[in-house]
C-alpha cells in the first residue's frame with residue numbers, strides 16, 4: 001500500500017467515532033456579523049497610523065496631491081540613491097525625486113542588483129488598521145516578493161481607502177491564489193530573551209505614507 | 214523524533230539538574246515573564262478573544278474529523294497549481310523523500326526556515342548522511358546550531374541563552390562575526406544578518422515547514438519575524454515544505470481566526486512582522502509539499518488525546534508553565550517541550566522509555582496552560598488521561614491500593630486515623646523512601662489528637 | 678438551609694480545626710449541617726496520579742454517600758473541582774457540589790460573615806480554586822469584610838505553589854523551587870498569615886514556611902471566617918499545630 005493510502009486509512013479508522021463539529025463564528029467578522037458588531041472604529045487611518053507607529057515604523061500622512069513631495073522627502077531623509085520600483089507604480093509618486101536612480105524591475109532585476117538597492121517603493125493591496133499591517137499581493141505597484149525583501153528600506157504608500165478594520169476584512173478581500181506578504185513593521189526578532197528588536201534579514205527600516213483620509 | 218534525545222534520563226532527574234543551574238533559571242524566568250505580560254496585554258485589547266478561541270478550537274476539531282477529505286482536497290489544489298505532493302508515513306520516509314528531492318537538484322547545501330516538523334524528524338542529521346548540509350537561518354536556530362546545542366522552546370529555541378552567552382557563541386563559532394561584537398540584541402541580529410546574507414542570495418534549495426495549509430485553495434502559510442522565512446520561501450529555485458497532516462485548515466476564511474490568535478499568543482504582538490502565503494508553484498519556483506504522519510494518526514485515534522493535534526505551536530503554554538520555567542526545555546527530552554510536549558511526546562513516541570513515561574507527570578495540573586491555549590487544549594485533562602495509561606512503579610501501586618482500601622470503608626479510615634493519633638508523638642519527622650522528598654524541604658503537619666469525624670460523633674458538631 | 682458537609686480526607690485526618698470552623702461558620706449563618714459519616718475521600722489523588730479505576734470506585738462511593746443530599750459544601754477547592762469537573766468524565770453524576778466560599782457568596786448571598794480577625798493576611802488563590810472552579814474574587818471579598826483583617830495582595834498570586842499532589846514527591850526539585858518562590862512572595866508581603874481555600878496547598882507551603890522558621894502561619898479561609906471577637910484571645914489563630 002502506498003504511504004498515501006496508508007495514512008488515509010489510518011485517519012479514517014482513527015476518527016470513525018468522532019462527532020460532527022459545528023464552527024461558531026461569533027467573533028467580529030468582515031460582514032459585521034457576530035455578537036460584537038457595535039465596536040466599529042471610526043477613524044481607521046488614525047488607528048492604522050498608531051498601530052504602525054508601535055512597530056517603530058515611521059508613519060506620515062499626505063494629501064492626494066502631496067505624495068510626490070513626501071516620497072522625495074523620505075528618500076532624501078533615508079539617504080536613498082538607488083530605489084527599486086515595481087511595474088505599475090503610479091508615476092506621479094516618483095515625480096519629486098531628484099538625484100535618485102530608479103531601478104525598474106521590468107525586466108526583473110538580478111538578486112544582487114536588488115541587494116544593492118538602497119530602498120524600494122510600493123503601494124499595497126490592503127492594510128489592516130487594528131494590527132498595523134500592510135498586505136502586498138504582487139499586483140500593480142507592488143511587485144514580486146523579493147522586491148520588498150532585499151533592499152534595506154521599504155517605503156510603502158497606503159491609500160486611506162485601502163485600510164480595513166481587522167484581519168477578517170483583509171482576508172475577505174484578498175485572493176489566495178496570489179502570493180501574499182503581510183508586513184507589520186520592519187523585520188524584527190524576539191529570539192533574544194523574548195524581547196522584540198527591530199532589524200534582521202528583511203528591510204530594517206519601514207516608512208508608511210497614508211494618502212488621503 | 215530526533216535521535217539526539219535518545220537515552221536521556223527521566224524528567225525529574227533532568228529537571229533537578231536544571232533547577233540547580235541559576236543562570237538557566239534566570240534566563241528562563243526573565244524571558245517567560247517578559248512574554249507573559251506582553252501576551253496578556255495584546256489579548257486584553259481584543260474584545261472577541263473568547264469567541265475567536267472557541268472558533269479556533271472548533272475549526273481544528275472539524276478539520277480533524279474530516280482530515281482525509283481535507284488532505285485530498287489540499288493535494289488536488291497544490292497539484293493543480295503546479296506543486297508536487299508527497300506523503301510520508303514516518304520520519305525515515307519523510308527524510309528519504311526530502312533527501313531525494315534535494316539530490317535531484319544536484320545541490321549539496323540547503324537553507325532552512327525554522328520548522329518543528331523537520332526538527333521532529335531529525336531532517337538535518339538525515340540530510341548530513343546524504344552529504345547535504347542544512348543551514349538554519351532563524352536567529353535562535355542559528356544560535357542553537359552554532360552552539361552545538363539543542364532547542365529548548367518551540368518558538369525561541371535558544372530561550373535558555375541570554376545575550377551574553379549568545380555573543381560568546383557567535384564569537385566562537387561564527388567565522389565572520391565582527392570582532393567588536395557587543396551583546397546588544399540589535400548588534401547580534403546585525404551579525405546574523407551579515408553572516409547569512411550571501412547564503413540567502415546563493416542558495417538554490419530551501420526547506421520550510423508551514424503554520425497552516427488551506428485545503429480549499431492549496432495555500433501554505435508561514436508566519437515569521439526576521440525575514441529569513443521570506444528569503445527561503447522566495448529566493449531559491451526549489452522549495453520543499455514538510456508539513457504535519459494536522460496543520461490543515463479547511464477554508465481560506467479560517468485564516469481570519471488563526472492570523473489573529475497565533476501572533477498574539479506566541480510573541481504577544483498584534484501581528485508578527487511577516488506572514489507569507491503561497492499557492493503551488495509560485496513566481497517560477499519548483500514546489501514540493503511533504504505531508505507527514507509520523508505518529509499523528511495514533512494521536513488522532515485517542516478520543517481524549519486527539520485534542521493535542523489542534524496545537525498551532527504558539528508556545529503560550531510553555532511561557533506560562535511554572536514547571537517549564539524551572540525545568541527548562543531540555544528536560545522534556547523532545548523537540549516539543551513544556552505542557553504541549555508533555556502530552557504530545559508520549560502519544561507520538563509511546564511510553565516505553567522512562568523519560569517518555571515520566572512526561573505526563575511533569576506537571577502540577579495547575580491549568581495555566583489550558584487557560585493560555587488559543588485552541589483550548591485541555592492539557593491537564595490529557596495529562597491525567599495519559600497518567601492512567603502510564604506504567605506505574607510497584608511501590609506506588611501498592612501504596613495507592615492500600616489507600617483505596619482504607620478509603621473504601623469509613624470504618625477503615627477511622628481506624629487508621631485513630632492509630633495515627635495514638636502514635637502522633639512517635640511519628641518520624643523525616644519520611645522514608647521516596648516520601649523523603651517531601652520532608653527534605655518541608656516540615657510535616659502535626660497529627661491531631663482527634664480526627665474531625667471522631668469529634669463530630671462525640672459532639673454532633675459541638676455547641677449550637 | 679440544610680447542607681451536607683464533605684470534609685475531605687485531608688481535613689478530616691489532619692485539620693479537624695478547619696472542619697470545626699466550617700461547622701461553626703455555617704451554623705452561625707443559619708445552616709443546618711449534616712455530616713454523613715460514611716464519607717471518606719473524593720479520589721482526587723488516585724485520579725490525578727493515574728489510578729482511574731480506584732478513583733472511579735471512590736467517586737461512586739461519594740455519589741452513594743451523598744445521594745440523598747441536595748447540596749454538598751466542600752472546604753477544599755481541589756476536591757470540589759475534582760468532583761465537579763472530573764466525576765462527569767468518569768461517568769459519575771453527583772448532587773450539587775459547591776466550594777465553601779462559593780456557597781457563602783452565591784448560595785447564601787453573604788459577603789460579610791461577621792468575622793473578626795485582627796491580622797495582616799495574604800491570600801493564595803490556589804490553582805483549582807482559581808482556574809478550575811473560577812472562584813474569582815469571592816474569597817477576597819469575604820476576607821475584606823472581616824473586621825480587623827488587613828488583606829495584602831500576593832505578587833504573582835495566580836502562579837502555582839508547586840504542590841500538585843504526588844507531583845511534590847515525583848518531581849521534588851521543581852516542586853521545592855516553586856514552593857521557595859511562592860514563600861518568598863509571601864514573605865515579601867509582610868503578612869503574618871497566609872490564607873487559602875485548600876489545606877493541601879497550605880500543607881506544602883506551611884511545611885516550608887515552618888521549616889524556614891519564618892513565623893508566617895498558614896490558615897484555611899474557613900478558620901478566619903469563623904473567628905469572632907468572642908473567640909480566642911486576639912492573635913492566636915485557631916489553626917494550631919500546623920508544623921512540627
Ligand code: SF4
Pocket residue numbers: 478523524525526527528529530531553582585586587588589590
Ligand atoms: S498547546 Fe496550545 S498553547 Fe501550547 S503551543 Fe499548542 S496551541 Fe499553543
